[in-house]
Amino acid sequence: MGSVTLDYGNMLAPRLLGRGVDPRDLDGELAQAFRAALAEMEALRSSGELGFFALPEAVDQARSIQALADSFGQWFENIVVLGIGGSALGTITLRDALLGPHWNELDAEARDHYPRLFVLDNVDPRTVGSLLDRIDLRRTLFNVVSKSGSTAETMAQYLVVEGRLREVLGDEPTRGHFLVTTDPRQGALRALAEREGIPSLEVPANVGGRFSVLSAVGLLPAAAVGIDIQGLLEGARNMARRAMIADLRRNPAGMLAVLLHHAHTRLGSPVHVLMPYCDRLRSFAAWFQQLWAESLGKAVDRAGATVNVGPTPLPALGATDQHSLLQLFMEGPRDKVVMFMEVKEVPDPVPIPHLHPDVPALSYLGGHTLAELLGVEMRATMEALRQAGRPNLLVEVDALTPQAMGELFMLFQAATVLAGALYGVDPLDQPGVELSKRLTYGLLGREGYERPTLAHSDESWRV
Ligand code: PA5
Numbered sequence: 339m340g341s342v343t344l345d346y347g348n349m350l351a352p353r354l355l356g357r358g359v360d361p362r363d364l365d366g367e368l369a370q371a372f373r374a375a376l377a378e379m380e381a382l383r384s385s386g387e388l389g390f391f392a393l394p395e396a397v398d399q400a401r402s403i404q405a406l407a408d409s410f411g412q413w414f415e416n417i418v419v420l421g422i423g424g425s426a427l428g429t430i431t432l433r434d435a436l437l438g439p440h441w442n443e444l445d446a447e448a449r450d451h452y453p454r455l456f457v458l459d460n461v462d463p464r465t466v467g468s469l470l471d472r473i474d475l476r477r478t479l480f481n482v483v484s485k486s487g488s489t490a491e492t493m494a495q496y497l498v499v500e501g502r503l504r505e506v507l508g509d510e511p512t513r514g515h516f517l518v519t520t521d522p523r524q525g526a527l528r529a530l531a532e533r534e535g536i537p538s539l540e541v542p543a544n545v546g547g548r549f550s551v552l553s554a555v556g557l558l559p560a561a562a563v564g565i566d567i568q569g570l571l572e573g574a575r576n577m578a579r580r581a582m583i584a585d586l587r588r589n590p591a592g593m594l595a596v597l598l599h600h601a602h603t604r605l606g607s608p609v610h611v612l613m614p615y616c617d618r619l620r621s622f623a624a625w626f627q628q629l630w631a632e633s634l635g636k637a638v639d640r641a642g643a644t645v646n647v648g649p650t651p652l653p654a655l656g657a658t659d660q661h662s663l664l665q666l667f668m669e670g671p672r673d674k675v676v677m678f679m680e681v682k683e684v685p686d687p688v689p690i691p692h693l694h695p696d697v698p699a700l701s702y703l704g705g706h707t708l709a710e711l712l713g714v715e716m717r718a719t720m721e722a723l724r725q726a727g728r729p730n731l732l733v734e735v736d737a738l739t740p741q742a743m744g745e746l747f748m749l750f751q752a753a754t755v756l757a758g759a760l761y762g763v764d765p766l767d768q769p770g771v772e773l774s775k776r777l778t779y780g781l782l783g784r785e786g787y788e789r790p791t792l793a794h795s796d797e798s799w800r801v
Pocket residue numbers: 422423424425483484485486487488489492546547548549632768
């Protein structure tokens with residue numbers, strides 16, 4: 339079956355004080371809606387619009403990516419990805435999930451002499467400037483990642499880095515410190531790479547930013563830090579097969595999409611919380627947030643009618659956010675579905691010693707492990723929500739392996755496309771981000787863009 343399982347018992351009415359999904363609908367109305375969504379996904383896939391489905395099959399391409407990563411040897415101490423949104427979040431997720439969020443703090447030996455991996459996914463000068471001041475630029479590779487090849491933030495980062503490298507390298511060419519990952523033909527970055535002789539990788543034309551983690555976008559940085567990218571693709575292939583199964587009860591992507599859409603449109607729960615009980619998956623929840631929001635929040639449906647639909651994804655972390663969000667989840671508006679995530683295998687569960695037997699608030703913990711406590715807290719929270727009639731489900735992961743990450747990425751990508759069909763919107767576009775881009779270009783004086791007049795605040799509205 340694979341190493342990822344969906345347990346949706348706490349979404350069902352008999353378990354949820356009558357408030358959830360009627361299980362009979364899973365073989366009736368919901369199964370029917372799912373079959374229509376699956377047919378739409380199949381049509382998009384056959385017409386070549388869903389390029390992300392083909393990525394796990396591109397095994398030879400992954401071998402070339404691996405060969406390129408291997409060719410760096412131990413020369414680069416740092417790899418810095420310059421990119422934003424879908425060009426950054428997948429790489430951050432891979433690093434944090436498979437190497438741990440503290441990878442960059444380890445010394446070279448503990449990293450097995452693989453480089454540090456930084457992802458600059460913003461243009462905050464405090465972050466960019468301090469990173470560039472801190473690392474040895476002579477031993478750093480900058481991977482400029484942009485599908486469109488023109489995103490302002492990424493282009494600005496490139497210019498800043500190119501300027502710094504010129505200062506450090508003098509007459510030496512800077513191109514050996516760059517790699518470009520972009521569209522095969524279009525965009526300023528592609529043209530620049532060709533003109534400057536910068537080595538480049540391709541993001542297939544039919545793969546959009548937020549669906550690109552299993553392309554060169556995520557694979558090159560992953561391979562460069564020793565992650566098994568063939569394992570990633572293997573897991574993704576496995577889930578891609580499961581996501582095409584026509585029986586809703588055997589299709590985890592279909593079940594996820596159908597239940598979340600139903601919870602939104604019928605149960606009044608448009609807020610979809612993803613709450614891993616695993617620090618290493620915190621970035622996965624951020625990756626999901628972008629995927630779900632940008633794909634499903636749309637003004638018009640496929641027929642062009644104004645609908646202004648879309649669920650609101652909310653990333654959270656267990657057990658930490660039990661102490662910030664849980665009160666709201668339990669007693670606030672009934673507008674949420676909580677998706678818990680658990681990784682079953684914990685290599686070092688960290689035993690809790692038996693100390694202070696005379697202090698009851700401490701002594702009951704002795705003899706258990708931190709892994710046990712984390713797992714118990716998650717199950718207790720699921721049960722508390724269930725008893726309060728609040729829908730929730732569990733994404734169970736056997737172990738944090740490249741295969742499992744491949745499965746998870748594909749599970750949520752396929753669920754997003756299926757949810758797009760259920761909401762009746764195009765999950766692949768993002769027209770809503772264009773206006774602010776145009777205004778930015780105009781304000782910065784880009785050729786071809788008029789300088790806009792912004793609505794200014796009135797002094798009397800300031801306090
Ligand atoms: O998913 C998307 O399409 C976006 O989030 C993009 O990834 C983001 O805007 C960056 O775009 P680009 O990769 O073209 O620089």
